[in-house]
Amino acid sequence: MAADGGRSTVRKRLGIGMTGETVHPAPTLIADAAIDGAERGLGRDHWHVWQHAKGGAIALCPLPGTDQFQVAAQYDAPDAVPNTSPEAVRQLIADRTHLAASDVREVRWASTFTPRAAMADRFRADRTFLIGDAAHIHSPAGGQGLNTSVQDAYNLGWKLGQVLRHGADPALLDSYEAERLPIATGVLGISTRIHRAHRAGDAEGRRRTSEVHQLGLSYRDGPLAVNERNDGDHRNQLGAGDRAPDAPCALPDGTPVRLFDVLRGPHFTLLVLGDAPPPAPDTDFGGLAPTLGTAGCVRTIRAGGPSPDLLDPDGHLTTTYGPAPALFLIRPDGYVCWTADGARVHPLLTR
Ligand SMILES: Cc1cc2nc3c(=O)[nH]c(=O)nc-3n(C[C@H](O)[C@H](O)[C@H](O)COP(=O)(O)OP(=O)(O)OC[C@H]3O[C@@H](n4cnc5c(N)ncnc54)[C@H](O)[C@@H]3O)c2cc1C
Structure with a gap:
């Protein structure tokens, strides 16, 4: 993993070019x-x-x-x-x-x-992966670089774990570039726009909008997003590829707990919302299972039904993830990779 910064020696030795432009000529x-x-x-x-x-x-x-x-x-x-x-x-x-x-x-x-906006022509060369500034450099305006770099590492880290330890298809590693390169492209655009607006004294243009929070980033168009949910308008619903949001919940004994604390760890979480039967061991998650290497790596959390692991006393979970019943397979890095709705839940889980 080449995490050696914008002047990456590894990238240069691999002959991977950086394509981009100078954001502003002055230092x-x-x-x-x-x-x-x-x-x-x-x-x-x-x-x-x-x-x-x-x-x-x-x-x-x-x-x-x-x-x-x-x-x-x-x-x-x-x-x-x-x-x-x-x-x-x-x-x-x-x-x-x-x-x-x-x-x-x-x-x-x-x-x-001297601020530049540039991106490596590819993020992978055989066994070597570029992450962080080695893969993309841009103006610090907007505070995106470190956040993007950490998410690169998180995205690649769990995939390496699944391939090396859990028998996932090595093709899973190709999804690193497929998912992160479009994100880096977007970040370059945001930071360049804010930087230039700042230099031009354009108060409106340099305003930080919610896009700099990076909470709305999605891998919906990536290779690891399978939506089998048909119970509403997908654009407005939490779907495969989206970041799984947090929700204040409670344990069965009433102890308050956040969903993020329940998800925490290097495993996948199958979040079962509403009253649904237990999942079948061979659930293939819309064909993703071999690629993801989910066998033995999925922890099921039932939010609803006769013996729930998680209560939703104030309805935050249902509001964000609903309507129930619905299923969400959440990756170790906190992104949903597969969803199914009520129509799919029962036959799928009882198979
Ligand atoms: C002024 C400024 C302000 C910024 N503010 C923000 C901000 O508010 N928010 C934000 O998200 N980002 C910000 N950034 C961007 C952020 O600093 C970078 O995106 C981030 O540090 C990239 O992390 P990295 O680990 O990829 O690379 P780096 O932080 O550059 O780390 C690379 C490391 O590799 C080491 N290294 C290089 N070559 C070798 C070698 N051959 N052998 C061993 N080690 C080597 C280097 O010494 C270095 O420690 C800012 C940047 C600047 C310049």
């Missing part, structure tokens, strides 16, 4: 600095931004749990060459803010980057 300097600015109004509960500072915008972001601020200084001149020495960073802060160079007690480190 940005970033640094962590201890600044004694309380007496000059430099509070630690919000960011401080000098949008129209001479030479380029500068922002000081308090780093929680430290006495540091993260310094982010843009340059208006495309050919600017930032000086990252501690003295130069002190002077930069003094030049662009109301602070004095002597207020900057320590510059812990400083670096520069």
Whole structure:
């Protein structure tokens, strides 16, 4: 697994190209600095931004749990060459803010980057997989990079586990690129748009909408999504490929528990909503079972029926996942890969 960052040596050695564009030609300097600015109004509960500072915008972001601020200084001149020495960073802060160079007690480190948006031409070469910035780089605007990288790792991690330990079809590993490459494409678009709007002073364009939360990402069009649910409009219903949402529930003895805590672990969860008979051991989940390697890896959670594992006292589960009866096979990374509705539930589970 090549998780060696945007300049990935592994990617280069494999000869995998990066296709993309420069988001903005001018560099940005970033640094962590201890600044004694309380007496000059430099509070630690919000960011401080000098949008129209001479030479380029500068922002000081308090780093929680430290006495540091993260310094982010843009340059208006495309050919600017930032000086990252501690003295130069002190002077930069003094030049662009109301602070004095002597207020900057320590510059812990400083670096520069020129925002690019680019994606590896493929995420896999035989036994090697690219994840994180090695697979896609983009502007930090919107805060998408680390979140996307962690989800790459989560997506690939359980698939490797299923193939190496649980006899899943090795073709399962091809679904990593099939699922994550479209997500990376979307992230590149979002971060580039926010970055350019920011530089252009376009307040509306740089607004963070719910898309940056990454909670609405779906693999509906991917190879691991099988919908056998016909009891409503799929576009408005939770379907195969969607992220399985959380819901406050209760254990049979009334103890409150969150669905996420019930799902937690490297196994699949078959969530049985409503009154349905026990699942047949050979349920093939719409033909996905051999690919996923589900044999022995599925934990069944019954929410409803005569002996439920999970109660839904306030109806949150049914509101989100319903209508019941319905079945959801939830992957180890928390995405639904198969659904079936009431019409399918009984014959399928009693077979
Ligand atoms: C200013 C800035 C702000 C950001 N803010 C956010 C944010 O708010 N939210 C967000 O989600 N993302 C943010 N990001 C993006 C985020 O930092 C990256 O997307 C994320 O760090 C990528 O993780 P990674 O593990 O893929 O790569 P990296 O973090 O680059 O890690 C790669 C690691 O591999 C090591 N390495 C490289 N080559 C070798 C080798 N040959 N041998 C051994 N080790 C090697 C490197 O030393 C490094 O430790 C920001 C980025 C920047 C620049």
